[in-house]
Amino acid sequence: MTSGQAPSLQTELKRCPELWFDDGTIIIRAEDTLFRVYAGQLSRCSPVFKDTFSLPQPPLADGVNELYEGCPLVVLNDSAADIEAFLLAIFDVQCCLKTKDNVVFDNICSFASILRISTKYEAAMIRSQVLRSCLKAFPYTWRTAKKSHFFLEGYLFTTNRAICNSGKIFAFANVARETESNLLLPFLLYLCCRFELPLILDGAISSGEHAILNPENMRSVLVGRRILEHHAITDLMTKLSSHTADLPGHDDKFSTGIRCKNKILGLMIARSSLPKNLLFHDPLCPSPKYSTRRRVLATMCNSCAKWLDDTIELCKKDVWERIPAIFGLDC
Ligand SMILES: [Zn+2]
Numbered sequence: 001m002t003s004g005q006a007p008s009l010q011t012e013l014k015r016c017p018e019l020w021f022d023d024g025t026i027i028i029r030a031e032d033t034l035f036r037v038y039a040g041q042l043s044r045c046s047p048v049f050k051d052t053f054s055l056p057q058p059p060l061a062d063g064v065n066e067l068y069e070g071c072p073l074v075v076l077n078d079s080a081a082d083i084e085a086f087l088l089a090i091f092d093v094q095c096c097l098k099t100k101d102n103v104v105f106d107n108i109c110s111f112a113s114i115l116r117i118s119t120k121y122e123a124a125m126i127r128s129q130v131l132r133s134c135l136k137a138f139p140y141t142w143r144t145a146k147k148s149h150f151f152l153e154g155y156l157f158t159t160n161r162a163i164c165n166s167g168k169i170f171a172f173a174n175v176a177r178e179t180e181s182n183l184l185l186p187f188l189l190y191l192c193c194r195f196e197l198p199l200i201l202d203g204a205i206s207s208g209e210h211a212i213l214n215p216e217n218m219r220s221v222l223v224g225r226r227i228l229e230h231h232a233i234t235d236l237m238t239k240l241s242s243h244t245a246d247l248p249g250h251d252d253k254f255s256t257g258i259r260c261k262n263k264i265l266g267l268m269i270a271r272s273s274l275p276k277n278l279l280f281h282d283p284l285c286p287s288p289k290y291s292t293r294r295r296v297l298a299t300m301c302n303s304c305a306k307w308l309d310d311t312i313e314l315c316k317k318d319v320w321e322r323i324p325a326i327f328g329l330d331c
Contacts, residue, residue: 019087027073033080035087045090046123085113089126104137108168109207112175119179138187142320166195167206174214182331186323193225196278220327227326232283235315240268249303260304263296283319
């Protein structure tokens with residue numbers, strides 16, 4: 001936790017105003033930032049911090065005492081941003097941990113920091129809390145997935161949403177892998193697949209740093225993306241081909257059987273090949289524009305429209321349940 005060569009206090013240090021309690025009992029330094037908090041509270045959250053606080057700290061390189069303004073000082077080799085997010089999760093009652101899925105997307109860097117630090121310092125309660133919040137944004141079960149923001153059609157296509165920032169998604173997927181947060185990985189890797197191939201290969205900027213998938217994630221995404229595109233074509237085609245012009249329940253009052261069948265054939269043709277551009281052929285969002293799908297459904301009889309809706313839904317559910325295996329995940 002403390003580095004062998006403690007950094008000198010001569011460096012310009014700054015206090016984190018949100019995490020500086022005048023009656024705090026311990027000062028934590030990460031990079032050039034100081035946090036004055038309560039050792040007892042931190043020890044209760046993390047056995048690793050508890051052990052650290054009970055050990056004498058090594059003297060600083062330039063001979064300065066390990067006390068800072070009369071308060072014991074602990075130097076960590078983590079980033080200041082990571083430690084700030086983690087300490088806020090403990091000491092700020094308004095912390096974003098208990099939150100909705102869209103808040104996770106907007107604060108994805110903080111959630112990554114809390115996940116990383118709570119895992120490293122074995123802060124089990126904080127870790128399970130942050131995982132619970134993240135599972136709302138990156139759902140694991142189909143039931144929760146359908147209720148998430150992501151599946152409100154069109155959400156992903158709004159470019160100013162944080163979710164569209166590929167660098168942040170890549171960085172978060174790496175943290176999920178490093179911290180063995182296996183339930184988060186299927187959806188995160190699926191999100192990675194949605195970006196264009198050159199972007200996946202080259203990486204992107206996240207919080208000023210270049211973020212690229214780590215080798216394990218990169219392999220899962222490149223292999224999984226190919227399999228998902230295969231599913232996008234074959235699964236729906238196979239199921240749609242079972243529609244017949246005289247589907248039981250077909251109602252001639254609204255539309256002829258041939259007209260319903262033709263609509264479905266049209267949909268099959270549209271889905272039968274990979275897109276010409278480099279975009280991902282997505283098995284979970286077969287119809288990106290909800291209004292287009294509504295228009296197709298509106299031209300069919302009610303029974304066939306319901307059949308089509310149910311069939312598309314069933315295909316999505318089937319693919320969803322296979323996603324962990326597609327990415328080679330054991331969860
Ligand atoms: Zn019909």
